[in-house]
Amino acid sequence: MKITELKGIGEKYAQLLGRLSVYTVEDLVGLYPRDYELYQEPAFISTLSPDYENNNVVIDGVVSKKIDVYHTGKLAVISTFINDENGDRIKCTWFNMPFLKSSLKLGMRYIFRGRFVIKNGIKILEQPQMYTRSQYSEIEGTMQPIYPLTKGLSNKTVANAVHQALEKFDAGLEKEYIPGYVRQKNELAEHNYAVVNIHFPKSMEDYIQARKRLAFEEFFLFVLAVRSLRNSNERIPNGYIIQNDSRTDDFIEKLPFSLTNGQKSAWTEVKKNMSGKGLMSRLIQGDVGSGKTIIAVLALMNTAYAGYQAAMMVPTEVLAKQQYDSITKMFNNMGVELNVSLLVGSMTAAAKRKVYEDIENGRTDIVIGTHAVIQEKVIFKNLALVITDEQHRFGVNQRRDLSDKGNNPHILVMSATPIPRTLAIIVYGDLDISVIDELPAERLPIKNCVVDESYRPNAYKFIENQVHAGRQAYVICPMVEDSENIEAENVIDYAKKLSGELPDDIKVEYLHGKMKASQKNEIMEKFSKNEINVLVSTTVIEVGVNVPNATVMMVENAERFGLAQLHQLRGRVGRGGFQSYCIFVSGNKSKKTKDRLEILNKTNDGFKIAEEDLKLRGPGDFFGVRQSGDFDFGIADIYTDAKVLKSASEAAGEVLDKDPELELEENRYLAEKVSEYTVKCLEKLNI
Numbered sequence: 121m122k123i124t125e126l127k128g129i130g131e132k133y134a135q136l137l138g139r140l141s142v143y144t145v146e147d148l149v150g151l152y153p154r155d156y157e158l159y160q161e162p163a164f165i166s167t168l169s170p171d172y173e174n175n176n177v178v179i180d181g182v183v184s185k186k187i188d189v190y191h192t193g194k195l196a197v198i199s200t201f202i203n204d205e206n207g208d209r210i211k212c213t214w215f216n217m218p219f220l221k222s223s224l225k226l227g228m229r230y231i232f233r234g235r236f237v238i239k240n241g242i243k244i245l246e247q248p249q250m251y252t253r254s255q256y257s258e259i260e261g262t263m264q265p266i267y268p269l270t271k272g273l274s275n276k277t278v279a280n281a282v283h284q285a286l287e288k289f290d291a292g293l294e295k296e297y298i299p300g301y302v303r304q305k306n307e308l309a310e311h312n313y314a315v316v317n318i319h320f321p322k323s324m325e326d327y328i329q330a331r332k333r334l335a336f337e338e339f340f341l342f343v344l345a346v347r348s349l350r351n352s353n354e355r356i357p358n359g360y361i362i363q364n365d366s367r368t369d370d371f372i373e374k375l376p377f378s379l380t381n382g383q384k385s386a387w388t389e390v391k392k393n394m395s396g397k398g399l400m401s402r403l404i405q406g407d408v409g410s411g412k413t414i415i416a417v418l419a420l421m422n423t424a425y426a427g428y429q430a431a432m433m434v435p436t437e438v439l440a441k442q443q444y445d446s447i448t449k450m451f452n453n454m455g456v457e458l459n460v461s462l463l464v465g466s467m468t469a470a471a472k473r474k475v476y477e478d479i480e481n482g483r484t485d486i487v488i489g490t491h492a493v494i495q496e497k498v499i500f501k502n503l504a505l506v507i508t509d510e511q512h513r514f515g516v517n518q519r520r521d522l523s524d525k526g527n528n529p530h531i532l533v534m535s536a537t538p539i540p541r542t543l544a545i546i547v548y549g550d551l552d553i554s555v556i557d558e559l560p561a562e563r564l565p566i567k568n569c570v571v572d573e574s575y576r577p578n579a580y581k582f583i584e585n586q587v588h589a590g591r592q593a594y595v596i597c598p599m600v601e602d603s604e605n606i607e608a609e610n611v612i613d614y615a616k617k618l619s620g621e622l623p624d625d626i627k628v629e630y631l632h633g634k635m636k637a638s639q640k641n642e643i644m645e646k647f648s649k650n651e652i653n654v655l656v657s658t659t660v661i662e663v664g665v666n667v668p669n670a671t672v673m674m675v676e677n678a679e680r681f682g683l684a685q686l687h688q689l690r691g692r693v694g695r696g697g698f699q700s701y702c703i704f705v706s707g708n709k710s711k712k713t714k715d716r717l718e719i720l721n722k723t724n725d726g727f728k729i730a731e732e733d734l735k736l737r738g739p740g741d742f743f744g745v746r747q748s749g750d751f752d753f754g755i756a757d758i759y760t761d762a763k764v765l766k767s768a769s770e771a772a773g774e775v776l777d778k779d780p781e782l783e784l785e786e787n788r789y790l791a792e793k794v795s796e797y798t799v800k801c802l803e804k805l806n807i
């Protein structure tokens with residue numbers, strides 16, 4: 121049902137909701153709150169002691185002073201004083217809400233709820249919301265949903281729309297499909313209860329139950345879907361028997377480094393797989409900087425030497441260009457006579473045509489590119505291997521499209537997502553797994569520090585010294601929620617400011633998601649040639665960028681990132697022989713934030729980091745930063761919900777043991793859900 125059927129949602133709001141991928145009433149119900157406002161803080165504080173500073177407090181007060189309106193810069197500030205029950209005077213301030221003037225009347229009594237601060241000895245409530253007693257008693261003790269929003273769309277609009285969708289249209293509500301014995305064993309709530317309570321929980325307990333059920337069902341369907349894919353893969357025989365070529369062995373000999381043991385065993389598994397009976401569907405998992413690329417290169421070479429074509433797809437043009445440059449350089453230096461082509465969206469039509477021709481007539485042995493590689497116009501002569509790097513950024517359908525271009529080519533997938541093997545087996549159930557579990561020996565451990573903003577001048581000085589010693593630096597700008605435009609402006613401003621702080625001979629440039637691919641390529645190319653010394657960027661550089669000369673990674677507002685993500689960012693330095701440094705700047709001085717960031721000092725193991733982070737964030741921190749942005753389940757998180765994933769996986773096994781093809785009448789509805797999920801959600805999950 122179209123979203124405009126809801127009262128209050130016209131074309132304008134429908135368009136805004138479209139930006140959040142919400143088009144139907146059902147989509148809307150699937151838009152889970154990203155957080156909740158808890159109306160459960162110390163209710164009604166009668167004496168405001170400094171202990172409550174920086175917390176939300178609720179005060180019953182009477183407006184005791186005329187309303188004052190003044191302007192600072194562009195901001196209109198309204199302020200007044202209230203007297204609480206003890207007669208204590210508390211100042212209230214609001215920014216940019218001039219309309220309040222008419223509702224705030226001297227002598228009126230309200231419930232004020234806002235953040236409590238003390239400035240110059242004056243007790244202040246910032247931006248308090250106001251309620252009458254009866255209004256407040258309705259929300260007291262509840263959790264109000266906070267939805268992901270976009271500019272022009274208010275939380276209230278979304279909350280009202282969701283309420284209607286659930287109440288009037290039963291959207292998202294359906295017949296129970298998880299077998300009773302599974303629900304009982306795992307103590308799961310009913311589906312419909314969960315859908316209603318994830319939006320409007322009456323208590324924390326309701327929320328926990330709702331979330332558990334929804335996370336469980338996501339994993340449960342996921343595991344069932346993945347198992348069915350795996351079964352179909354296992355039946356595919358190897359159509360391209362690719363034997364190891366002695367020229368590839370020579371190449372390994374000539375590399376400037378020797379392979380680590382982890383790399384050697386991964387390579388052995390890949391070789392065996394490609395020359396064996398069944399089609400290869402393999403995942404190579406290795407922490408950031410563990411050297412996965414070289415294994416990909418060896419597989420590409422062996423395939424080309426066997427007389428077939430091979431393709432490698434990466435998520436962005438910047439990475440495609442980087443991989444292409446480094447592979448062609450390596451081949452030139454080491455006398456490898458294979459033809460490598462680059463294919464990315466921003467190439468001219470004529471250049472693309474030439475590459476299409478070369479691929480079709482077989483002149484091209486290896487193609488490196490973005491999803492341009494799977495466009496209809498590309499016809500391969502004999503594609504036998506497809507490598508997808510950071511594969512989770514590609515949808516299953518894209519993978520399938522590319523496979524369709526060959527006659528079931530081998531598939532090799534690279535991932536740096538730090539998940540332990542036991543979890544990986546579940547999550548990548550349709551793939552065999554090779555793990556590169558060590559970093560090249562010569563690497564010096566990265567030195568980290570966690571600092572507050574006052575350290576910034578020292579950090580800039582440090583960057584200056586590193587650049588003067590010939591090295592380079594990344595600075596990751598503060599994140600801005602919900603707006604790529606503001607984020608872009610932010611990066612530009614920061615780069616300007618930084619450039620002013622550093623000596624003139626240091627070239628600072630910026631990179632953000634809104635830039636054209638060709639611009640990004642140009643900047644990255646200059647950075648990799650050291651024509652740019654300092655790169656100010658949003659997290660667009662998070663995945664896979666390899667500039668071994670870069671030795672400093674400075675992250676602003678580090679407290680806002682998941683630790684796993686910070687670990688990825690850190691992985692951009694320390695990729696060569698130089699000592700590298702990470703500076704995490706935290707805008708939040710609390711001990712807890714510092715402790716959390718300190719975890720990064722303790723270990724370099726991506727999974728341990730995620731695990732420790734979880735331990736530290738107690739139950740009060742339910743809605744912290746999501747760790748695994750890469751695996752975008754609707755609500756479940758492979759780290760936070762690792763236990764749920766395990767039990768969902770076991771439950772799926774149990775169901776399949778009883779009914780391998782889900783043919784029994786009792787599983788009819790479940791089977792429908794699984795096939796629906798396989799088509800729709802795997803694509804969305806991007807894995």
Ligand SMILES: Nc1ncnc2c1ncn2[C@@H]1O[C@H](COP(=O)(O)OP(=O)(O)OP(=O)(O)O)[C@@H](O)[C@H]1O
Pocket residue numbers: 377378379380383406407408409410411412413414535536560561562663664665666668691695
């Ligand atoms: N055995 C090795 N000894 C020394 N250096 C190596 C070895 N293997 C790879 N390298 C170098 O290490 C750097 C990182 O390798 P690579 O780019 O393959 O990492 P990765 O595993 O893809 O990491 P990420 O997931 O962060 O992209 C490269 O500069 C590469 O040349």
